[in-house]
Amino acid sequence: MATSETPADPLSIGEVAEQTGLSVHALRFYEREGLLVGPVQRTSGGRRRYTAFDVDWLLICVKLRESQMPLADLKRFAELVRHGPGNEAERLQLLDAHRQRVDAQIQALEECRSVITWKVGVYAEHLARGEAEGLWAPTT
Amino acid sequence: MATSETPADPLSIGEVAEQTGLSVHALRFYEREGLLVGPVQRTSGGRRRYTAFDVDWLLICVKLRESQMPLADLKRFAELVRHGPGNEAERLQLLDAHRQRVDAQIQALEECRSVITWKVGVYAEHLARGEAEGLWAPTT
DNA sequence: ACTTGATCTAGACCTCACTCTAGATCGTAG
């Protein structure tokens, strides 16, 4: 899962933005909100230096966010990881609950998809027939 | 697809809220925003009376919203239907584009799901082994 | 030394999709 080729090659915020797909604004925002596991290192001049660990964590964050995990849950998860060993059961529970929500989302989307597909079919058929029918009730 | 048992039995806003899962506030909001195909009928006293057509349309709206169609697109779709025959190609295009977005969403969620499942597996395994290992890197 | 572009902070601002409030009115049951 490591993103790094060389084990230690700190990245600038811009580079991390590119690698994660998050904006630099979002990266700073996530940090302020306590969504990162550790404090991000800084150069002597005050610029952020992200380690491969930071980037890996952010990539996971991206996946969790993409699947609609609220920032509050993400924050809780980060806190658990930050506090180290001893709370793995809770981490597991948090992730597993989220996985169930993702499953539910997929199912819901598949239902939507079938409704949409059916409706697309209705239109396509009518168009194919030359759209000269009078059957256009408001909801079809 | 008709929800009505009796072809003509107008419903109150509260009943429609119950049937669609939308709040009465949301129903009024949708109407104001032009998301409905026709104007909703009113009683002499000014109360809304929804027809089975209205409800069917709302049920479709619910599905489209559930799959993240923005209200702006929903509004456009409503406008097209409102203007009647002659724009079926555009309706088809709008729906089909949305269907593609839904497919992409499902795919993305499935990817998320597999990342999460993998991580759940990591925790579960460690817990099963008695959590006495020192392997807890920040991102695992 | 100078210029340029990336980064810094604090905090204001934004969009989306509702949600809620106030104060009035309707309609039905007692």
Added chain:
DNA sequence: CTACGATCTAGAGTGAGGTCTAGATCAAGT
């Protein structure tokens, strides 16, 4: 007639999740 709950309108407020701004600083190239 009176209560009471459901509904009405216009408009303000909310929460999530960023996004943007201003004004300063840093770092690299020429």
